[in-house]
Amino acid sequence: MLIRFDGILELEGMLLGGQAFRWRFEDGWFHNVLFNNFVSARQVDKGVEFACGPDDESVIAPLFRDYLRLDDDLVAIGKTISKGEQISAAVSKYQGLRILRQEPWECLVSFICSANSNIPRISTNVEDMARNFGHALEMNGHVRSAFPTPDELADAGEQKLRDLGLGFRAKYVAAAAVCIARGDVDLFSLREASYDEALEELIGLAGIGDKVGNCILLFALDKRQAFPVDVWIERAIKEWYPEVVEQKLTRKAMRPWAQEFFGTYAGYANQYLFHGRRLQGKD
DNA sequence: AGCCAGGCCCTCC
DNA sequence: GGAGGGCCTGGC
Numbered sequence: 001m002l003i004r005f006d007g008i009l010e011l012e013g014m015l016l017g018g019q020a021f022r023w024r025f026e027d028g029w030f031h032n033v034l035f036n037n038f039v040s041a042r043q044v045d046k047g048v049e050f051a052c053g054p055d056d057e058s059v060i061a062p063l064f065r066d067y068l069r070l071d072d073d074l075v076a077i078g079k080t081i082s083k084g085e086q087i088s089a090a091v092s093k094y095q096g097l098r099i100l101r102q103e104p105w106e107c108l109v110s111f112i113c114s115a116n117s118n119i120p121r122i123s124t125n126v127e128d129m130a131r132n133f134g135h136a137l138e139m140n141g142h143v144r145s146a147f148p149t150p151d152e153l154a155d156a157g158e159q160k161l162r163d164l165g166l167g168f169r170a171k172y173v174a175a176a177a178v179c180i181a182r183g184d185v186d187l188f189s190l191r192e193a194s195y196d197e198a199l200e201e202l203i204g205l206a207g208i209g210d211k212v213g214n215c216i217l218l219f220a221l222d223k224r225q226a227f228p229v230d231v232w233i234e235r236a237i238k239e240w241y242p243e244v245v246e247q248k249l250t251r252k253a254m255r256p257w258a259q260e261f262f263g264t265y266a267g268y269a270n271q272y273l274f275h276g277r278r279l280q281g282k283d
Numbered sequence: 284a285g286c287c288a289g290g291c292c293c294t295c296c
Numbered sequence: 297g298g299a300g301g302g303c304c305t306g307g308c
Contacts, residue, residue: 018289111289114288114289114290115288115289115290115291116287116288116289116290116291116303116304116305117288117289117290117304117305117306118287118288118289118306118307118308119288119289120306120307120308121288121305121306121307122289124306162304165304165305165306166304166305167303167304167305167306168291168292168302168303168304168305169291169304170304172291206291206292207290207291207292208291209290209291209292210290210291211289211290211291212289212290212291215289228289230289230290231288231289231290232289233289250298252298274289278289285308286307286308287306287307287308288305288306288307288308290303291302291303292301292302292303293300293301293302294299294300294301294302295298295299295300295301296297296298296299296300
């Protein structure tokens with residue numbers, strides 16, 4: 001079915017740009033498992049063509065629309081964050097690049113796995129967890145698994161996660177799974193909580209520090225002021241905002257600086273800085 | 284072959 | 297309180 005949309009949209013950058021790790025591009029479509037469904041999507045003139053199963057498209061399409069945040073007014077947001085030559089260029093170059101609204105648990109595990117790692121490896125880790133511990137879906141001869149629930153990963157345990165190649169992150173994922181399965185932390189309620197409160201809750205989990213916590217807040221928990229500072233963001237800020245270097249701001253101090261500087265939608269600024277710097281020189 | 288990755292934790296100062 | 301080393305493993 002068609003999800004009608006006439007605003008700006010850059011689906012490829014959103015799905016394959018390092019926000020999420022299970023999207024695959026094949027035969028002109030992007031494929032993933034979301035909301036316990038096979039989901040396929042592609043960008044067309046009038047919006048997004050969408051297919052899913054086993055559930056009805058009419059049920060999943062609204063969820064997928066929210067996932068893509070089509071209601072964010074990117075023109076207005078772009079204006080508020082275009083503070084500086086390079087980010088303005090990136091806003092214009094990657095026009096329509098939106099922050100995803102991911103499923104919180106999968107997002108949390110993905111970014112725990114991101115520590116001292118790289119995108120190809122994170123993708124492998126996340127896909128391996130799904131294949132080994134998630135429940136399988138089958139459709140038209142294709143088999144792929146849902147991302148495992150907290151219970152399923154808690155049952156798997158640290159050793160089996162290590163066997164998949166998660167390394168020292170296995171302990172953190174296993175502990176987080178137990179914690180969420182027990183209900184110690186309710187991720188969905190953090191969507192309603194304040195930024196500060198939600199960040200504090202997340203950092204209470206082992207393996208989640210300021211950077212990873214801000215990724216989860218931004219990509220899954222509706223905190224568009226979140227501003228994860230990784231090596232790419234640090235490079236971009238130091239090169240493009242010399243005042244930060246002059247003030248000798250440490251990496252830790254860059255987050256509050258950026259949140260003040262870019263404002264309510266600092267998270268969007270983050271995404272454009274990230275793309276702009278990481279893809280510098282590539283076309 | 285060897286370096287380093289989209290950090291975090293722990294220790295020690 | 298903050299700076300520095302160690303950590304699993306696999307891409308490149």
